[in-house]
Amino acid sequence: xxxxxxxxxxxxxxxxxxxxxxxxxxxxxxxxxxxxxxxxxxxxxxxxxxxxxxxxxxxxxxxxxxxxxxxxxxxxxxxxxxxxxxxxxxxxxxxxxxxxxxxxxxxxxxxxxxxxxxxxxxxxxxxxxxxxxxxxxxxxxxxxxxxxxxxxxxxxxxxxxxxxxxxxxxxxxxxxxxxxxxxxxxxxxxxxxxxxxxxxxxxxxxxxxxxxxxxxxxxxxxxxxxxxxxxxxxxxxxxxxxxxxxxxxxxxxxxxxxxxxxxxxxxxxxxxxxxxxxxxxxxxxxxxxxxxxxxxxxxxxxxxxxxxxxxxxxxxxxxxxxx
Numbered sequence: 498x499x500x501x502x503x504x505x506x507x508x509x510x511x512x513x514x515x516x517x518x519x520x521x522x523x524x525x526x527x528x529x530x531x532x533x534x535x536x537x538x539x540x541x542x543x544x545x546x547x548x549x550x551x552x553x554x555x556x557x558x559x560x561x562x563x564x565x566x567x568x569x570x571x572x573x574x575x576x577x578x579x580x581x582x583x584x585x586x587x588x589x590x591x592x593x594x595x596x597x598x599x600x601x602x603x604x605x606x607x608x609x610x611x612x613x614x615x616x617x618x619x620x621x622x623x624x625x626x627x628x629x630x631x632x633x634x635x636x637x638x639x640x641x642x643x644x645x646x647x648x649x650x651x652x653x654x655x656x657x658x659x660x661x662x663x664x665x666x667x668x669x670x671x672x673x674x675x676x677x678x679x680x681x682x683x684x685x686x687x688x689x690x691x692x693x694x695x696x697x698x699x700x701x702x703x704x705x706x707x708x709x710x711x712x713x714x715x716x717x718x719x720x721x722x723x724x725x726x727x728x729x730x731x732x733x734x735x736x737x738x739x740x741x742x743x744x745x746x747x748x749x750x751x752x753x754x755x756x757x758x759x760x761x762x763x764x765x766x767x768x769x770x771x772x773x774x775x776x777x778x779x780x781x782x783x784x785x786x787x788x789x790x791x792x793x794x795x796x797x798x799x800x801x802x803x804x805x806x807x808x809x810x811x812x813x814x815x816x817x818x819x820x
Contacts (some may be wrong), residue, residue, distance in 0.1 A: 505800035509810045512546065512777050512801040514755040515697035519546035519601060519778070522811060523768070523796040526551055526606035526759050526782025527676075528577065530792075532591040534599070537675040539789040545796060549780060550591070552607035552636045554733060555616050557583040562720035564693045567709045571584065572728025573783060574707050576721035579607055579639070584617045588624040596629035603674070606663075607636040611655075615662040622667040623775070632672035634757075635663055635696070637701040650678040650703070653690035664695025674757060676700040688742050698733045698755040700780070701738045705731050728761055728783040733758025733773050735775045743775025743816050765798025772811070773818040 503511045503520035504646050510521040511542075519801040524547045532550050542548050560580030567574040581587075587604075596780035606622055608614040618633055637649035637659050649655040660675055667673070675691035677684060679702040688699055704725025707720040739758050746753045758776030761783070762768050768779040779799075799811075808814060 505797065508800050508803045508808060508814075510796075510800060512811065514674075514757065516634070516670060517547075517603070517672045517698075519547045519631070521796055522776075522778040523780060523799070524603060524667070524757070524773070525549045525785070525792055526780035527636065528575075529782035529785050532587070533595045533600065536785065536792075537598060540793040540812055541598070542595075544672060545792050546601065546778065547631055548595060548600040549603045550605050551581055551596075551636060552579050552605040552639075553581060553584050553617055553621075553759055554579060554607050554609075555584055555613045557581065557586070557750055559744065561733035565721075565724075567718040567724065567739055569707070569709060569726065569728075570730065572726055573644045573786070574709055574719060574724035575704070576719045576724035578721065584620050588620060588626070592624065592626045593812040596626040598719055599613070600629065601631045602629050603632045604630055604636050605634040605636050605676070607639045609639065609657045610657075611649075611662045614659050614667050617665045619666040619757045622671060622749045630671070632662065632674060632697075633667065634674045634676055634700055635660060635671070636676045636703070637691070638676055638678040648678055648680070650676070650687060651681050653686050656687055657690040657694035660691050660696050662696035672697040674698045676703055677738070678703045678750045679731075679738055680706050684738050684742055685745045685751060689743070691711070692752045692754055696754070697703040698757065699742065699761060701742065701776075702731070702735045702760050705734060727761060729767075732761030732767060732770070736770055739771055739774040739776050740818070743819065746775075747816070747819060762795060765795055765800075765802045768795050768799045769802055769814070772814055775816040775819070777815050
């Protein structure tokens with residue numbers, strides 16, 4: 498599971514994200530590649546830095562009604578509802594498969610209240626295939642039913658409650674990454690709250706809340722009315738968010754921690770843009786619907802771009818745009 502001395506085109510691509518040692522910075526994005534076998538038909542999922550699972554909840558979830566997805570200019574809307582088999586099925590079926598192919602697994606966890614996050618995390622921390630798990634991505638962009646449906650990541654106190662609860666039940670050597678929502682006025686206080694409460698790093702950004710109208714029916718296109726906007730349309734928002742939080746870290750406003758960038762990455766240049774803004778890792782999501790090999794393609798293109806620029810180590814360019 499080590500990320501040491503991994504080179505492609507003569508470039509050292511290995512990264513260490515708060516103890517999460519990976520051979521390269523490229524990952525899948527949660528919810529865009531199921532839990533492994535589907536994508537493995539197109540490339541070996543152990544080749545990328547980490548495989549990020551679909552968000553796992555405590556119990557099986559059927560998700561929302563259809564339609565669940567809608568195409569938009571330069572992106573798509575989804576309103577899936579975190580459908581999944583629940584944590585027991587995940588640790589007995591999905592995780593063992595990922596471990597069997599040598600994937601490094603960043604497990605995304607979710608819940609409708611803070612206690613559910615902690616329960617899921619505790620099961621993962623003690624499961625038989627724990628050694629395949631390199632970290633937990635805490636998806637606090639879920640609605641908090643205990644707080645009238647307010648999204649955890651839109652409130653510093655709610656974000657802190659989830660992260661502190663998870664941190665209390667998992668070993669100190671299991672990195673936690675809080676996945677933040679861009680649907681806030683200022684991301685910096687949310688990032689500060691998550692880091693102060695025990696997060697070792699941040700994942701930015703989750704989808705942006707959007708909506709589409711079906712003009713034939715004159716009704717919302719999605720059954721759930723609104724959905725998460727992803728794809729190239731949101732990449733500038735991701736760059737801005739990563740830049741702002743990195744700037745706050747450099748200014749000493751919030752603790753310094755690694756950032757995993759996500760949002761509209763289709764090619765190596767897109768990944769490099771997020772890295773220059775401050776990301777140490779990069780997730781590829783919506784692009785896999787168009788090209789299932791996209792994560793592997795982004796990796797090879799990123800290495801080629803660095804080699805062309807005479808850069809021998811990826812880490813030298815993290816946050817380079819800040820000067």
